[in-house]
Amino acid sequence: MPPKSKAAPKQKDQESKPQDDHQPPQTVYERSAEVYAQGHPYVSSLASGGHSGLSPAERTVWANAHFARTPALLRRLGNKAQKDVWKCVNEAGGLPLRATKPPSPTNGSGAASAQSGSVGGRAAEFSWGRDRFGADLGDYTPAQFSQRTESALQLAALEVQHSAFLDKRERERERWVDPKTKEIVAVTPDEIEEEKLRRKEIARLRMELYGERTGAYASNPVWDDVVPMPVEDGDGALAAIAYPEDYAEG
Numbered sequence: 001m002p003p004k005s006k007a008a009p010k011q012k013d014q015e016s017k018p019q020d021d022h023q024p025p026q027t028v029y030e031r032s033a034e035v036y037a038q039g040h041p042y043v044s045s046l047a048s049g050g051h052s053g054l055s056p057a058e059r060t061v062w063a064n065a066h067f068a069r070t071p072a073l074l075r076r077l078g079n080k081a082q083k084d085v086w087k088c089v090n091e092a093g094g095l096p097l098r099a100t101k102p103p104s105p106t107n108g109s110g111a112a113s114a115q116s117g118s119v120g121g122r123a124a125e126f127s128w129g130r131d132r133f134g135a136d137l138g139d140y141t142p143a144q145f146s147q148r149t150e151s152a153l154q155l156a157a158l159e160v161q162h163s164a165f166l167d168k169r170e171r172e173r174e175r176w177v178d179p180k181t182k183e184i185v186a187v188t189p190d191e192i193e194e195e196k197l198r199r200k201e202i203a204r205l206r207m208e209l210y211g212e213r214t215g216a217y218a219s220n221p222v223w224d225d226v227v228p229m230p231v232e233d234g235d236g237a238l239a240a241i242a243y244p245e246d247y248a249e250g
Contacts, residue, residue, distance in 0.1 A: 028128060028145045029138040040065075041092070064088040132211030148209065155205040158198055165195050169224065195221045 025031035037043055042058040054062060064085045067074050074082060128137035128145075137145065171185040178185050199221070203214035217223040 025142065027139050027141060031142055032138075060088060061092050065092070132207075132209065151205055151209055155202065155209065158202050158205070162195070162198060162202060165191065165198075165221070166224075169221075192221055 025034050040046075042054055042062045045053050045055065045058055046062070051059070051062075067077065067085050068089045074085065077085065128140075130136055131148075137148070140148065165187075168185060168191075169187050172187050176185045177183065196219070199214070199219040203219055206212040206214060217226075
């Protein structure tokens with residue numbers, strides 16, 4: 001009896017994986033809108049048709065999320081109702097309890113801005129401020145905004161060190177005694193040189209971030225002790241100027 005031929009293995013149908021058409025946010029406004037939409041999965045339907053436009057599932061998620069994010073309302077429910085709220089929120093799939101707040105009004109009218117829920121547009125109308133050229137910071141790319149944030153943090157750290165230097169110089173003027181060394185507080189020449197470099201970097205960052213110019217004397221700690229002398233001109237000082245005869249009226 002001839003041996004039975006082995007059946008050829010069945011080839012599994014390869015399911016075509018759906019391509020992810022999601023594009024990363026190009027601006028800070030788009031990223032804010034995306035973050036807001038992730039915390040509010042029902043926002044698109046709510047913006048287009050109101051509460052009546054929500055499906056039964058979306059309406060359930062919206063109501064339970066509202067209770068879960070408001071402890072004062074959640075405490076009014078019974079134990080069984082609270083368990084149902086948490087069960088719905090947990091089954092919603094990563095619904096954050098500390099979601100971002102709704103957009104703030106930016107048009108100065110006091111009315112709340114409309115939330116469209118679209119990720120591609122300016123759904124979250126937050127006011128991110130403006131740069132030295134008047135451009136909206138919300139139109140920055142995420143990379144540009146991160147770089148500006150790093151510069152702002154660097155400026156804040158340098159200003160803290162600058163304030164510490166001024167405090168030490170003030171203690172030097174008042175001849176304070178260091179409790180650790182039991183010696184009079186004194187600013188060393190190395191610290192003065194470090195302060196010079198620090199003030200130059202502070203001036204550069206202020207110009208880069210806010211367009212503020214710092215004078216040459218303000219950047220040099222040697223001139224900190226110099227008190228400007230006010231110049232007061234008396235009444236009729238301009239009329240008392242003696243002009244030569246060439247300027248006399250003929």
